[in-house]
Amino acid sequence: MSFNKTLGSYPGILIIISLTVALFLIGFCGWIAISSKELIKYVKQNVxxxxxxxxxxxxxxxxxxxxxxxxxxxxxxxxxxxxxxxxxxxxxxxxxxxxxxxxxxxxxxxxxxxxxxxxxxxxxxxxxxxxxxxxxxxxxxxxxxxxxxAKDFLNGIISNVNKVYKILAAIVLIFFIATLLLINNTIKLALYSQRFIIRTMQLVGATDYFIQKPFLAKGFFQGTVAALIAILLVFFTKTVAISQIEGLSIIQNTQNTIWLFLILLILGPMIGVMSTYQSIVRYHKLDLDKLY
Known part of the structure; x- marks a missing residue:
């Protein structure tokens, strides 16, 4: 009895934690990029x-x-x-x-x-x-x-911030790719424990959509929860940084930060659903021998 219960378990907490960490890192780098852009704008406005x-x-x-x-x-x-x-x-x-x-x-x-x-x-x-x-x-x-x-100062600021943009863009891209690979592998392992349930539903005539629906809904829920937690973490980090670093509040752009949070809110469920779909389709096409 306990064996069957373990077999049917689904490590949703692990997926949420993994996705939250990845989204937080993406969001944090995004906030740094926004602040850097506002710093350049502030400097230019006072030249x-x-x-x-x-x-x-x-x-x-x-x-x-x-x-x-x-x-x-x-x-x-x-x-x-x-x-x-x-x-x-x-x-x-x-x-x-x-x-x-x-x-x-x-x-x-x-x-x-x-x-x-x-x-x-x-x-x-x-x-x-x-x-x-x-x-x-x-x-x-x-x-x-x-x-x-102030020629040297101005050129130095613009040059250094442009370098920061490129580095942050590369880091965000790396985090995004790593997120997809990490979540794909995590969800793939999670669905591995559900492979017999999926096959049983196929044998009784369930359609692919009927089988996928609860898993996709769970992927959407996990992605949404992870995105909300990541947004709260980025907001908390931003608030602490502003309170500790003098002058940082001057270069904050509320509108761009809201857009960043909306992107995270869309990105989380999207990754959850896409990764779940990609993994579950694999088990639809597996031969019975390969399930073991």
């Missing part, structure tokens, strides 16, 4: 070009330079902040003193800083080639002494 001006310019000349910079149509204008802002040499000196606590006037006897415009760039203008082109354009404006921007 500024510093336009240093010739000395001793009057108010009319400063206004003319600002008008010329605006006409280049490279600045991002928002309701909270204009795209082109003048930083006077006095303001620059005050900022320097607050940051370094060094009184350069005692050494130099004069203010070495220049009046400068900072230009907050449109996101589509932020690329290495476009920045070089804009630098050349701005330096041709009368009254401009020099143009500068």
């Amino acid at each position: 500024e070009i510093q336009v240093y001006l010739e000395r001793d310019l009057d108010a009319l000349e400063l206004a003319k330079i600002k008008s010329d910079l605006i006409n280049l149509k490279i600045a991002e204008h928002t309701s909270s902040r204009p795209g082109v802002v003048l930083i006077s040499k006095e303001t620059a000196a005050d900022i320097f003193f607050k940051d370094t606590k060094e009184n350069f006037k005692e050494v130099l006897g004069d203010n070495p800083f220049r009046d400068a415009y900072t230009i907050k760039l449109k996101e589509e203008n932020i690329s290495e080639s476009r920045l070089k082109e804009m630098k050349t354009q701005i330096e041709k404006v009368p009254g401009v002494f020099e143009v500068d921007y």
Whole structure:
């Protein structure tokens, strides 16, 4: 009696655990990719070009330079902040003193800083080639002494995040393939214990659909449960990371995270059903001798 009960058992918990781990790893890598993309976007939205001006310019000349910079149509204008802002040499000196606590006037006897415009760039203008082109354009404006921007920092960020994208894409693909192989093997072993029940149902005239239906329903249920648990784990990991890492909340995209959770919710049942179907069809076609 106990032998028959063991023979008819179906290790659903093992399938759910295996699928949950795989979906969690996929979801976690997806969240890292989303955060990396938002980091690049955040950096780009705060990239500024510093336009240093010739000395001793009057108010009319400063206004003319600002008008010329605006006409280049490279600045991002928002309701909270204009795209082109003048930083006077006095303001620059005050900022320097607050940051370094060094009184350069005692050494130099004069203010070495220049009046400068900072230009907050449109996101589509932020690329290495476009920045070089804009630098050349701005330096041709009368009254401009020099143009500068954080070239090495910007190029390093974009280059490194692009590498992160490629690595994460490769990892997600590997996890997805490993998930299919792992779940296929797990379900195949689980259905092995059901092979005699399947054959008995065939012998009494049950159709393939009638035999497959309860197994496919179980595969759908297991995939859904695994997806929900994986989503909760990713959400918990995300919440802990945000609470522990300062500034991480700034680069979170709620909409993209919801899309990620929806993908996991679809992916779990889909893998469960497909793997179950692929495994159960195999036993439909086995000869009686091979069942033993």
